[in-house]
Structure formats: C-alpha cells, structure tokens
Amino acid sequence: MPDLSSALHLAASELTLAVGALVLLMVGAFIGDKSARLVSILSTLLLIAAAVIAVTGPWGSAFNGAYIADPLAIYGKSVIYLSAAVAIILGDGWMKRTRIAKFEYPVLIVLASVGMGMMASSGDLISMYVGIELHSLALYVLAAYHRDDVKASEAGLKYFVLGALSSGLLLYGASLIYGFAGSMRFEDIAAFAVDHPSTGLLFGLVFLICGLAFKVSAAPFHMWTPDVYEGAPTPVVALFSTAPKVAAMVLIARALEGGFGESHAQWSQVLIAISLISFVVGAFGGLAQKDIQRLLAYSSIANIGYALLGIAAGTSQGLQAMLMFMTLYVIDQLGFFAILLSLSKSGRPIRRIADLAGLKKDRPLTAVALTILSLSVLGMPPFSGFWGKYYVFGAAANAGLWPVAAAGLVASVVAAFYYLRIIKLMWFDAPVDDVPTDKAPVEAKWIGWACAAFSFPLVILGLTWLEPLTKAASAGFGNG
Amino acid sequence: MLQSIAFFLLAAVATVSGLLVVTARxxxxxxxxxxxxxxxxxxxFVLxxxxxxxxxxxxxxxxxxxxLFLFVVMMLDVDFVKLREGYARYLPFGAIISGVLLAEMIMVSVAVVQGGATNGRTPVEPSLDVTNVQAIGRVLYTDYIxxxxxxxxxxxxxxxxxITLTLRHKPHIKRQNITDQVNRDRNKSVEVKSAQSGQGVSAEELL
Structure with missing residues (x-):
C-alpha cells in the first residue's frame, strides 16, 4: 500500500469538504434551524477553501489510480466548487424569503460537491459511479427541498426515478466494460483496448454514454429537464444547470478520452448524434415555452449539445473548447438565475416570460443585465457566449466535423428567437399591470450584475486569463 | 455436470422471477x-x-x-389497479423497444462469442488458503478505502x-427531556397531603 498520507494529501480538497460538511452538520443539529445563515456562510467559505486547496495541491494519482489530480481535474473542481458556493449564497436569501430556511441546504450542496469533485478526478469505474451517486442523491433531495410545494415534490420524484433508471444503464455499461476488459481503471481499459478491440467493450461504452448523457441532460435523455427545472426551487435549479453539468462533462471527457481513446471513431459518432438531437430539441422545444425556467431548461439542453461537440472532436483543442464553453456558460447561467431570483411582484417570484414585459421602466439596470446575458447565451459577438461557441465550432471544424458545426450554427439562430423575445418584451412592450416589482434582494441583484458585467465587457480580459488555464487543463488528452 | 445443472436451474429461476417481479399484478x-x-x-454466488x-x-x-419493501407496499395506500391503467396502452411500444434491445444484445453476444468471449481471459480462481471474509477484509479497508x-x-x-424531506416539528407533541427526567427529585414531584380520617380525598383538593 503506497503511503496513505500522500494519497490523502492529493485528495485534500474532497477531504476538507467531507470533514467540513460533517462539522457543519453538527453545528446545524445542535443550534437548530436558526443556524441556517451561519452554516451557509461557513459552507461558502469551505467551498472556496476547497477550491484553493485543489488549485494549490500536488498532482498525481492515488488509491491505485482511482483518484487522479491533474490539471483537468483541478480546473473542473475550481469551477464546480465556486459555482456551488454561488448557489449557496443565492439559496440562503431565497430560503429565508420563502420561510423554509434550514441548515441542510448548504450541507447537502457541500456533500454534492464532494461527489462532483470525485467525478472530476475519477480514474476508474467505481469512483465514477460512486461520485455520480453521491452528487445525484444530494440533488434529488435538493430538487424536492420545498416539500410543501407540490411541483417541487413532483420534480424531486421525477428526477429520482429517471435518475435511478440512468444509473442502471450506467452500471450495466460499466459491468460489461469490466467483464470484457478485466479492469476497472480507465488506463488499463485503454491499454487492453489497444490489443483487443472488442465489440462487447463498445457495447458497454454505449450504455455508459447513455447513462452519462442523462446526467448532463443531453437529448434524447432530456425528458426530466423541463419538469425538474420548472418545479425545483430556483436557486437549486441554478445549481443544477452549472456545477453538476461541469462535473459530468469533465467525467465524460476523461472516461472517453482516457479510457477509450482508441475507439474515438466509434464514440464520436454517438456523441455527434446526441449533439445533433440536442440542438434540435433545445432550439425548437424552447420556442413554445411560457415559463422562464422551462425555457432555460431547453436552452441548457441545446448548450450541452455544443459542449459535447467539443468532446466529440476528440482533440485536445476540442477538450479546451469544451472547458472554455462550460466556464462561460456557467457564469451566464448563474447570472440568469440570480436575476430571476431578484425579480418578484408583490412577494411572488416572476415565473412567466410575459411578466418580464416593461421591465425597463421598473428596473433599468436589471433589464440591461438580462439583455446582456440573453445576448450572451444567444451567442452574439462580442459577448461571452459567442466566445464559447467560437472555440467549440473552431475545434469541431478543425477535426473535420464542420457539417455538425454548421447544424449547431443553424440551431443557435433558431434559439436566438426566444432570447430576442425576452429582450423585446423587456424594452418595447408595455407592462401587463401597474404593480411594481418588489425591492430586489441585495445578493441576487449583485451576483446578477456581476455575471452580466463578466459577459461583457470583462470577458475580453477573462479570455486572456482562461485561455492558458484551459489549454494546460486539456493538454495530454486527445490525439493532437 | 452437477454444477452446470445447478447453474442453469438457478439462472433460469432468477430470470423468470425477475420477469415476474415486473409483471405480477x-x-x-x-x-x-x-x-x-x-x-x-x-x-x-455460492457456485x-x-x-x-x-x-x-x-x-x-x-x-x-x-x-422493508413488503412493509412499505402493504402500508402504502395506493390504488395499484389505477396505476396500471396505461399498461396495455404502452405495452406495444415498450415491446418494440425491448425487442430491438434484445435483438441487439443477442447480436453482440454472438459477435463476441465468435471473436472469443473473453479474449483468453479466465476468471481468477478462488484461492483456497484464505476464506472469503479474509479476502474481502484484506482489501476493503486498504485498496478500496x-x-x-x-x-x-x-x-x-x-x-x-x-430527515429533511419528512421530519416535521409539530408544536403540541410532548417530547422526552432526559435532563429534566434525571434532575427530578422527590420534593418536586411528590407532595404529602394530610387527609382527614374517614373522609377520603377528592381530585380537586389535590390540585
């Protein structure tokens, strides 16, 4: 047994989070629900500390290769932990306003982050599966967190049942792969696949991809997404659409390129098909939506298609594009949800798109921020969303996937319709009623504005900083 | 020979009962x-x-x-007949999907068997010098920690x-307070009243 202390040193960020979550659980259990604010603040600090520990920690692999700390894992983890921290801040204010403030919310997010960290640095099939279960189980509970709300309970139950089904697919695939390759570790599987290309292995791989595609809500495994996004509490949806997606994308990249680099030709076809279906479902499904969160669900389905396209390219440039795209997308999403949380009329949150009409009179600054974020998700240059798509389409075209990239471009033009509709409603339509919006909660308002400011103009500075980081993170993956 | 019979018997029973789990009314x-x-x-597993x-x-x-399942199923007040209403309607579609899946699996299995099922890999022989428990104990807290x-x-x-989803603190429920119980003494809980001989005591007097 190689010494335990060095292994623990490598996994220090997860260890910090796990031990910290236990301590916070004790704090909450002894002080009671009054401690919700305190536990939230401490959890936020804990997640930031974990991100710092991950970034400054050593590289290497531990636990017989089950845990990998490399630049890809570290980059993924810092994005995951920081966006989870933002979700805790957003959730704290929201829970207080809806009077369901409980200390379990931040604790569950911290525990989910442990699982997402495991996913980002998993080097074998067991740690992959345990990481996925760890974070999904916490997310199921969070989806149903507002337990007196029928829609939230429905969202939780739907997510749980369909999530269990996808875990079944994933496990079936994993057991086939283990059966044929004789090893759980991605490295060994890759080494085995070089000498023995096997149909059974590919069969398992397809099941594995199906299970993972479910977790990132890529079509045709997206059925749960609109309902869960509509029913779950808004700050929880903000979490759903950011950290777990990044974790699962990093995991997909690692499993496919680390474990099955040899069969790139086969799995890239599957990913391309999934991307294309996601483009279509996301772009056309969103057109008819009336609920903002349902709209964002379809938007996330389409965006996951773009991110998967980066992985499908199979090059390190493609992986870099995926990381870039996901980072910029996460910031846009956090901004979108923060603004959504900051808008309410006579104590009721704004849910329907039509309710945004005439927002410019009431809240000019928020309307500007929402406009910037919409243009950014739409992919308008020079906003941040454009740069994400620019990298992905560039990488796809370089890998010879230009027809798919063209299809993605068309889909984003179709999707532009629903973002432009939001902008039109805010700036040119008369408000539906004379009720002014309530005073916006400070934290949500500022996070929304900050994310919008990042989308434009700070993104230009951000790119010069993100580019080398993502390049370092994706080095060593893919074929050239 | 005996082992093969046992295997096929157990495998068949497992598969059929698995099917019946899903289809039983x-x-x-x-x-x-x-x-x-x-x-x-x-x-x-024994085999x-x-x-x-x-x-x-x-x-x-x-x-x-x-x-536990049995308890839950018996205690749940769910109309299972109603739940099955859509069953017949979705059956053809489900049958097509599972038929396609089954055909694919059989095709893959055939292809795999033709290419040499395990590529020369044989399962690890169970070693006789350690028991199952020892073998698991050796790795569970070390390799698999x-x-x-x-x-x-x-x-x-x-x-x-x-706990989060189901626990409700209702205000009018009496709860056990162990500190109170332990710190109780005779003076706090028992009072000696003198009763007139031959008259007895009524509940009002005691309070």
Missing amino acids: NPVHSVLWLILAFFSSAGL LGAEFLAMLLVVVYVGAVAV YFFQAAGIVLLIAMIGA
Missing part, C-alpha cells in the same frame, strides 16, 4: 418474486465460490431490504435527505 407478489430472485442469485457474498445477499437483501468512505457519505446523504 399484486405488488406483494412482486416483492415475494424479488425475494426468490435474490435467493437464486445467492445460489449463483462461484463466494459464500460470504451469498450470505450477505440473503441477510441484507432478503432479510432487510425485501422485508476510498470507495468505502465515499459509499459511507452516500448513505449519510440518504439519511440527511430522508
């Missing part, structure tokens, strides 16, 4: 079929030389999980989730 019967499926799988896992399967799944601890956190999340 009465959910209590489903759980009973599930228990049979667990028993047959335990038998398969593989993994007696400890077989015992665990019986103890944990049959003893705890399945019995990472997974073991992570699985522990999964269970912790399940517990936190169950």
Whole structure:
C-alpha cells in the first residue's frame, strides 16, 4: 500500500469538504434551524477553501489510480466548487424569503460537491459511479427541498426515478466494460483496448454514454429537464444547470478520452448524434415555452449539445473548447438565475416570460443585465457566449466535423428567437399591470450584475486569463 | 455436470422471477418474486465460490431490504389497479423497444462469442488458503478505502435527505427531556397531603 498520507494529501480538497460538511452538520443539529445563515456562510467559505486547496495541491494519482489530480481535474473542481458556493449564497436569501430556511441546504450542496469533485478526478469505474451517486442523491433531495410545494415534490420524484433508471444503464455499461476488459481503471481499459478491440467493450461504452448523457441532460435523455427545472426551487435549479453539468462533462471527457481513446471513431459518432438531437430539441422545444425556467431548461439542453461537440472532436483543442464553453456558460447561467431570483411582484417570484414585459421602466439596470446575458447565451459577438461557441465550432471544424458545426450554427439562430423575445418584451412592450416589482434582494441583484458585467465587457480580459488555464487543463488528452 | 445443472436451474429461476417481479399484478407478489430472485442469485454466488457474498445477499437483501419493501407496499395506500391503467396502452411500444434491445444484445453476444468471449481471459480462481471474509477484509479497508468512505457519505446523504424531506416539528407533541427526567427529585414531584380520617380525598383538593 503506497503511503496513505500522500494519497490523502492529493485528495485534500474532497477531504476538507467531507470533514467540513460533517462539522457543519453538527453545528446545524445542535443550534437548530436558526443556524441556517451561519452554516451557509461557513459552507461558502469551505467551498472556496476547497477550491484553493485543489488549485494549490500536488498532482498525481492515488488509491491505485482511482483518484487522479491533474490539471483537468483541478480546473473542473475550481469551477464546480465556486459555482456551488454561488448557489449557496443565492439559496440562503431565497430560503429565508420563502420561510423554509434550514441548515441542510448548504450541507447537502457541500456533500454534492464532494461527489462532483470525485467525478472530476475519477480514474476508474467505481469512483465514477460512486461520485455520480453521491452528487445525484444530494440533488434529488435538493430538487424536492420545498416539500410543501407540490411541483417541487413532483420534480424531486421525477428526477429520482429517471435518475435511478440512468444509473442502471450506467452500471450495466460499466459491468460489461469490466467483464470484457478485466479492469476497472480507465488506463488499463485503454491499454487492453489497444490489443483487443472488442465489440462487447463498445457495447458497454454505449450504455455508459447513455447513462452519462442523462446526467448532463443531453437529448434524447432530456425528458426530466423541463419538469425538474420548472418545479425545483430556483436557486437549486441554478445549481443544477452549472456545477453538476461541469462535473459530468469533465467525467465524460476523461472516461472517453482516457479510457477509450482508441475507439474515438466509434464514440464520436454517438456523441455527434446526441449533439445533433440536442440542438434540435433545445432550439425548437424552447420556442413554445411560457415559463422562464422551462425555457432555460431547453436552452441548457441545446448548450450541452455544443459542449459535447467539443468532446466529440476528440482533440485536445476540442477538450479546451469544451472547458472554455462550460466556464462561460456557467457564469451566464448563474447570472440568469440570480436575476430571476431578484425579480418578484408583490412577494411572488416572476415565473412567466410575459411578466418580464416593461421591465425597463421598473428596473433599468436589471433589464440591461438580462439583455446582456440573453445576448450572451444567444451567442452574439462580442459577448461571452459567442466566445464559447467560437472555440467549440473552431475545434469541431478543425477535426473535420464542420457539417455538425454548421447544424449547431443553424440551431443557435433558431434559439436566438426566444432570447430576442425576452429582450423585446423587456424594452418595447408595455407592462401587463401597474404593480411594481418588489425591492430586489441585495445578493441576487449583485451576483446578477456581476455575471452580466463578466459577459461583457470583462470577458475580453477573462479570455486572456482562461485561455492558458484551459489549454494546460486539456493538454495530454486527445490525439493532437 | 452437477454444477452446470445447478447453474442453469438457478439462472433460469432468477430470470423468470425477475420477469415476474415486473409483471405480477399484486405488488406483494412482486416483492415475494424479488425475494426468490435474490435467493437464486445467492445460489449463483455460492457456485462461484463466494459464500460470504451469498450470505450477505440473503441477510441484507432478503432479510432487510425485501422485508422493508413488503412493509412499505402493504402500508402504502395506493390504488395499484389505477396505476396500471396505461399498461396495455404502452405495452406495444415498450415491446418494440425491448425487442430491438434484445435483438441487439443477442447480436453482440454472438459477435463476441465468435471473436472469443473473453479474449483468453479466465476468471481468477478462488484461492483456497484464505476464506472469503479474509479476502474481502484484506482489501476493503486498504485498496478500496476510498470507495468505502465515499459509499459511507452516500448513505449519510440518504439519511440527511430522508430527515429533511419528512421530519416535521409539530408544536403540541410532548417530547422526552432526559435532563429534566434525571434532575427530578422527590420534593418536586411528590407532595404529602394530610387527609382527614374517614373522609377520603377528592381530585380537586389535590390540585
């Protein structure tokens, strides 16, 4: 047994989070629900500390290769932990306003982050599966967190049942792969696949991809997404659409390129098909939506298609594009949800798109921020969303996937319709009623504005900083 | 020979009872079929030389999980006939999908068998010098400590989730306060009243 202390040193960020979550659980259990604010603040600090520990920690692999700390894992983890921290801040204010403030919310997010960290640095099939279960189980509970709300309970139950089904697919695939390759570790599987290309292995791989595609809500495994996004509490949806997606994308990249680099030709076809279906479902499904969160669900389905396209390219440039795209997308999403949380009329949150009409009179600054974020998700240059798509389409075209990239471009033009509709409603339509919006909660308002400011103009500075980081993170993956 | 017969018998029983779990009309019967499926799988484990896992399967799944299922199914007030209303309507579509899936699996299995099922890999022979329990004990807390601890956190999340989603603090419920109980003494709880001889005491007087 190689010494335990060095292994623990490598996994220090997860260890910090796990031990910290236990301590916070004790704090909450002894002080009671009054401690919700305190536990939230401490959890936020804990997640930031974990991100710092991950970034400054050593590289290497531990636990017989089950845990990998490399630049890809570290980059993924810092994005995951920081966006989870933002979700805790957003959730704290929201829970207080809806009077369901409980200390379990931040604790569950911290525990989910442990699982997402495991996913980002998993080097074998067991740690992959345990990481996925760890974070999904916490997310199921969070989806149903507002337990007196029928829609939230429905969202939780739907997510749980369909999530269990996808875990079944994933496990079936994993057991086939283990059966044929004789090893759980991605490295060994890759080494085995070089000498023995096997149909059974590919069969398992397809099941594995199906299970993972479910977790990132890529079509045709997206059925749960609109309902869960509509029913779950808004700050929880903000979490759903950011950290777990990044974790699962990093995991997909690692499993496919680390474990099955040899069969790139086969799995890239599957990913391309999934991307294309996601483009279509996301772009056309969103057109008819009336609920903002349902709209964002379809938007996330389409965006996951773009991110998967980066992985499908199979090059390190493609992986870099995926990381870039996901980072910029996460910031846009956090901004979108923060603004959504900051808008309410006579104590009721704004849910329907039509309710945004005439927002410019009431809240000019928020309307500007929402406009910037919409243009950014739409992919308008020079906003941040454009740069994400620019990298992905560039990488796809370089890998010879230009027809798919063209299809993605068309889909984003179709999707532009629903973002432009939001902008039109805010700036040119008369408000539906004379009720002014309530005073916006400070934290949500500022996070929304900050994310919008990042989308434009700070993104230009951000790119010069993100580019080398993502390049370092994706080095060593893919074929050239 | 005997082993092959045992294998095919157990495997067939496991598969058929698995099918019956899904198709049985009465959910209590489903759980009973599930228990049979667990028993047959335990038998398969014994054939593989993994007696400890077989015992665990019986103890944990049959003893705890399945019995828990049985309780839940019996206690739930769900109209199962109503739940099955869509069954016939979706059956053709489901049958097509599962038929395609089955055909694909058979095709792959055939292709795999033709190419040499395991590519010369043979399962590791169970070593005779250590028992099952020893073999698991050697790796569970050493090689697999990472997974073991992570699985522990999964269970912790399940517990936190169950409590968060179901626990309600109702205000008018009397709860046990152990500190109060321990600190009680005779002077606080017993009062000596003098009663007139021959008259007895009434409840009003005592209060």
